[in-house]
Amino acid sequence: MERIDLHMHSAYSDDADFPVSDLMTMAKAADLTALAITDHNSAQSVDDAIRYGKANGVRVMTGIEIDCAFAGNNYHLLGYGFRRDSRDFDTVRHNYRQLDIAATPVKLSKLRALGFQIDEDRLYAMAGDGIPQEEEMAELILEDARNANHELLLPYRAGNARSDMPLINFFWDFFGRDKPCHVTVELPPMAEMAALIIDNGGIPVIAHIGANVKEKHLSVIDQMLPLGVQGVEVFSSYHDEALRRALYQYTVDNSLLATSGSDFHGKNKPNIKMGSSQPWADALPKTLEILEQVTLY
Known part of the structure; x- marks a missing residue:
């Protein structure tokens, strides 16, 4: 039986612990058959993931998780299956690093003020x-x-x-937004990032909507669909059963992909285990549809 995890982070994400080689060893031990490493604003893991995936018998699709802005809020957009040789995501990484570098002293100042x-x-x-x-x-x-x-x-x-x-x-x-140490940065618009993913042969999917907004999840996604969003991360560590049910039905009704991902990082999120956000048995076929639309290495 297929067992996949399409949302995890390697040490190429500044807030995660494990090199790609370790992730692949862990994925094999967790009986994963396919995965995507979705580092924050970075596709640096692609070549390592493909190499170590083959060594461990785990199929790999290209992946990234991009911070972007929509309707005045920060959302995360997953990109899957883009061309492995694309350099466009290098620009995404560079631009985000510059924002992060500039924001760091402001964050520290706000912490000291508390x-x-x-x-x-x-x-x-x-x-x-x-x-x-x-x-x-x-x-x-x-x-x-x-x-x-x-x-x-x-x-x-x-x-x-x-x-x-x-x-x-x-x-x-x-x-978080409206919290005492929040620093507003000018993130790229979701429309631009969705277009970038599509232009590179990839599939844009909304990540863990339940971690970004607390209500009216479906109406928020309704507004995102015209931007080219093609899927929703239904099975997430941040979604309770009721939200999973609502999101899953939404993907069925709107002919969208339904994906599953743990958002595994390591010590920063110790309760989140690789492969932990698996779909129900009757939802498995739909969550596997993405495997037919991307190149698996």
Whole structure:
């Protein structure tokens, strides 16, 4: 039986842990038959994924996850099956890195304004060649003894309400839209990114809509369809059963692809396991339709 995961991140994403070679070993151990590595605003994993996928007997499609803007909000657009030799996504990566570099000092200033102590030298050392990420900021803040009694950090301490995934929860609670450390950046329009994916032979799919908006999910997707969106990530770690049912029926009614993906990162999202967002048995055939529309290596 096919078992796929079309949303995971390698170390080419600044907020993920594992090199592509390790992901493929893990995928084999998880009995995955096909996958896509969808690094943030980067298609750098493509060649490694194909090489190590063949070595581990796991089929691979090209993938990326792009931050983009639509109707005043930040959404993630997955791109699947684009040409493996495309260089257009190098520009996406470069442009996003420049936005991220410029935003980092502003984020740190907002954190300090809340009274958080953070060792910036260590932060940049942790990031290495990458750009410091919010989860790295959270990690250093939470372990810094100077912040031990900070009331705002209590929910993330062991045994408390937000301690199940403290780093990503910190990110959502402090850097999400309308949160105290949010920094607005000029992300590329979703229409442009959908067109870029299509122009490179790929398929644009809306990622984890439930993580981006809390209500009226279907009406939001309705507005995205004219942009060229061809699918919805139905089976996601962020979707409860009711939302999965609603999204799945929506893809059936609108002749859209329905995909499944865990959004596996590693330590930043410790409750999310590779291959964990599998479809129900009767939905499996539909979630496999994408495999017939892309090149699998």
